[in-house]
Amino acid sequence: MAFIFHRLCLIVAFALMLAGSPPASQAETYGEFAAGLLRDLPAGARFRPDLEAVIARLANRYRAEEGKAPLESSVLFRDAARAHAADMMVNGFMGHRASTGHNFDSRMRVFAGDITRFPAMAENAARASGKGSADAAKARRLFQQWVKSSPHRRTLLKRDYQFVASGVVERDGELWAVQIFWAKPREKGMFQ
Numbered sequence: 001m002a003f004i005f006h007r008l009c010l011i012v013a014f015a016l017m018l019a020g021s022p023p024a025s026q027a028e029t030y031g032e033f034a035a036g037l038l039r040d041l042p043a044g045a046r047f048r049p050d051l052e053a054v055i056a057r058l059a060n061r062y063r064a065e066e067g068k069a070p071l072e073s074s075v076l077f078r079d080a081a082r083a084h085a086a087d088m089m090v091n092g093f094m095g096h097r098a099s100t101g102h103n104f105d106s107r108m109r110v111f112a113g114d115i116t117r118f119p120a121m122a123e124n125a126a127r128a129s130g131k132g133s134a135d136a137a138k139a140r141r142l143f144q145q146w147v148k149s150s151p152h153r154r155t156l157l158k159r160d161y162q163f164v165a166s167g168v169v170e171r172d173g174e175l176w177a178v179q180i181f182w183a184k185p186r187e188k189g190m191f192q
Helices: 002-019 030-039 049-065 078-091 104-112 136-148 150-157
Strands: 045-047 121-128 163-171 174-182
Touching: 030 078, 030 104, 045 078, 049 136, 049 150, 049 163, 049 174, 078 104, 078 121, 078 163, 078 174, 104 121, 121 136, 121 150, 136 150, 136 174
Parallel strands: none
Antiparallel strands: 045 163, 121 174, 163 174
16 A cells, blocks of 8 residues: 555656646747747737836836835846747736746746856736727836735845846737846856
8 A cells, every 4th residue: 555655656746747847849949939929029019118117117116115125127038028928918828837838947047047046036927908008007007916916016025136127018009018037146156
């Protein structure tokens, strides 16, 4: 009986391990998938650097109101943020797992390589739809979704983060936005 239980535990553990990361064939192609999204948005869709700047300013304003240090806006993960925002728009979903099955960590590896160099990383994702143009007011409403959500608010206010990259894509007046937060990377070999 103990042998059967042990074997069942091993099978469950193996299944959970596989569920946490995409198959190797997908892992090899996420970079190409993301590059395609960045290069070929559908007709009527466009990236909105103006609204990326708006939500970065809103993040710093909110952090200041809560007594937290400002974040430095960076382009380091801008393409990662834009690619995920575009993926959500194109494939009609909201979340932190790409339509390809890649979770946040596996997506970040494509853009940063060894993500263990970053002591802290996270992302917020949101969508704003409804009537009206895709303007700063709609970006503020989108940002308020993060403020009103406990996990997203914790990400916005975490002391560990020093940088933020924002990605916003718009189509037909709807916005999809992603902000990626991270701490200064450790020097290579620092903890080896």
